[in-house]
Structure formats: C-alpha cells, structure tokens
Amino acid sequence: GAVVSQHPSWVICKSGTSVKIECRSLDFQATTMFWYRQFPKQSLMLMATSNEGSKATYEQGVEKDKFLINHASLTLSTLTVTSAHPEDSSFYICSARDWASGGNEQFFGPGTRLTVL
Amino acid sequence: GQQVMQIPQYQHVQEGEDFTTYCNSSTTLSNIQWYKQRPGGHPVFLIQLVKSGEVKKQKRLTFQFGEAKKNSSLHITATQTTDVGTYFCAGTPYGTGFQKLVFGTGTRLLVSP
Numbered sequence: 001g002a003v004v005s006q007h008p009s010w011v012i013c014k015s016g017t018s019v020k021i022e023c024r025s026l027d028f029q030a031t032t033m034f035w036y037r038q039f040p041k042q043s044l045m046l047m048a049t050s051n052e053g054s055k056a057t058y059e060q061g062v063e064k065d066k067f068l069i070n071h072a073s074l075t076l077s078t079l080t081v082t083s084a085h086p087e088d089s090s091f092y093i094c095s096a097r098d099w100a101s102g103g104n105e106q107f108f109g110p111g112t113r114l115t116v117l
Numbered sequence: 118g119q120q121v122m123q124i125p126q127y128q129h130v131q132e133g134e135d136f137t138t139y140c141n142s143s144t145t146l147s148n149i150q151w152y153k154q155r156p157g158g159h160p161v162f163l164i165q166l167v168k169s170g171e172v173k174k175q176k177r178l179t180f181q182f183g184e185a186k187k188n189s190s191l192h193i194t195a196t197q198t199t200d201v202g203t204y205f206c207a208g209t210p211y212g213t214g215f216q217k218l219v220f221g222t223g224t225r226l227l228v229s230p
Contacts, residue, residue, distance in 0.1 A: 034217065043205065044160065044220040093159055105150060105162035106218060 002028045002098045006109035013084055014117055021079045021112045023094030029074040030096035034106065035067075038091040050077040084116040119144055119210050121221040129227040136196050138224035140189040140206035147209045149182055149189045150218065155202040163191075196228045 003026040013019050023033055031052045036044040048069050049057040056069035066088075068080040077096075081088055091113050095106040120143040130136055140149065148167045152160035164173055166182035166189065173180045179192045189206050203225045207218040 032216065036220075041225070043222050046217055046219070049217055095160075104148065104165055106160075107162070108159040111159050 002026075002096070002101070002107040004030075004094065004096050004107045004109040006094055006112050008112060009110060010113040010115075012115045012117065015085050016083055018080055018082045019084055019114060021081075021092055021094075021114075023077045023079070023096070023109050025075045025096045025098075025107075028096075028098040028100060030077075031074060031099060033071060033077040033094055033096045035069060035077075035079050036093045036095065038093060038111075040091075044093065047079075052077075081114065084114070086116045089114055089116045119219045121206060121208055121219050123204075123206060123221040123224050125224055126222065127225045127227070129229065130196050132198055132228055132230050133195050136193045136200070136226055138191050138204050138206075138226075140191075140208075140221050142187045142208050142219075145186050145211050147186075147211050147213075149186075150207045151180060151189075151191055152205045152207060152220075153202050154205065154223075158202075160205060193226075196226070198228050198230055200226060201228050202226060 005024045007022045011019055033050040035047045037047050038044050046059050047062045050069045050071040052071045052074055058064045071077040091111050093108055093111040095108045097106055123140050150165045151163040153163055154160045164180050169186050170184045171182045177194045181190045203223045205223045206221040
C-alpha cells in the first residue's frame, strides 16, 4: 500500500522558536495532503488541506500565520509551527490520498510529537 | 459545525466477547470510512462505505452504513487481544467532494486475555 513518512518523529523546542515538520508520500504522488492535530486520547482534528502548487485551505479557527503550510512538490508538504508556545504541544499527523489508485482512503504518516518548553 | 460522535468512548471486554461502536453524524455524509489506531501509532484505513444501508464484512468485523447516511456501526465478533486500539469513523460531508474527512470522537477498545 501507499506509504507516507513524516520527519521528525518527535521534537522538543523552546518557546518562541519555529519548528518545521515534513510529510512525504514515498511511493505515490499526492496532489492533496492533509494536516491533523491530535491531543492525548482524543480524536484527529483537521487543521488544513494542503494543495500542491497553491495555497492551503485552513479549517475554521486555525491560524494560517501560525501554522504555515507549503506543498511545493507532488510528494512533499511541510507544516511550520511559527513562534511555538507550550499550548502548541501536540501530536501532528499528515495524510495523503493516492488519487491515481482511484481509492478514497487516506494514508497516514507516523506522526510528529511536538513538545514546546 | 459538522460533528461526528461515537459511543461508547471506551469499552473493556474479555477476549471472545463481542464489541460494537456506533457513529452518529450531525449531517448527511457522502461516505463513511473506518480507521484503527493502535496505542502510540497512526490511523490505519479499514474500510469505506458509500451506499445507503450498505453492509460490509472483513473476517470478524462487520460495518454498516445507515439508511439516512448519518450513522454507522462497527461490530467485532469474538474479540482478540490484537483488536486493542481506538476505532474512528470518519465521514465526508456532502458538498466537499471527496476531499476532507471529519473524524468521529473515537472508541477505545481494551481486550483482556
């Protein structure tokens, strides 16, 4: 099946710094990727839809200047958490859909655990 | 906004017992998907249902999509310890094409040997 990777798998940073998370589709092209946030023992909350070559579509309540998304190629999307604060600590997961296969399911990356001190 | 609730939030069963999780959406869905997330892991796709009243089976798992396309259920027969994890339903609201998914609140299943 389709494989999605994320890097880094975990990161600890100081308050006020920025953190970049990469999401790659390894064996397929993904024109659309999705970024989710998950708090412990809670559901996945969609943050934004990342579209290759165009601006991301953010969900209501998600600050686009805080969470910068760039989808510069068909296999890579990045999420940058700018000026991170402790409340940004969370599990960030990306997913992608393999449109070429005709399937509708989303393939998830392993996630990135962000801790802001 | 769009809400997808699941009940129960948590269930602890003995191995061999059956388990069911129910998923209810505040609005009509064009399709419903089910995912399983093991502790410490990421969601893994199980199945998709598209048609009203559709029922699909995967070995011990039975999935159902309601007639009104606003609810769904997942039933596991004779649970095993490998079934441990959180089960999420996720729906695509009508009008969004086949783009985004709205995830349910999840049901965490614990199976004791």
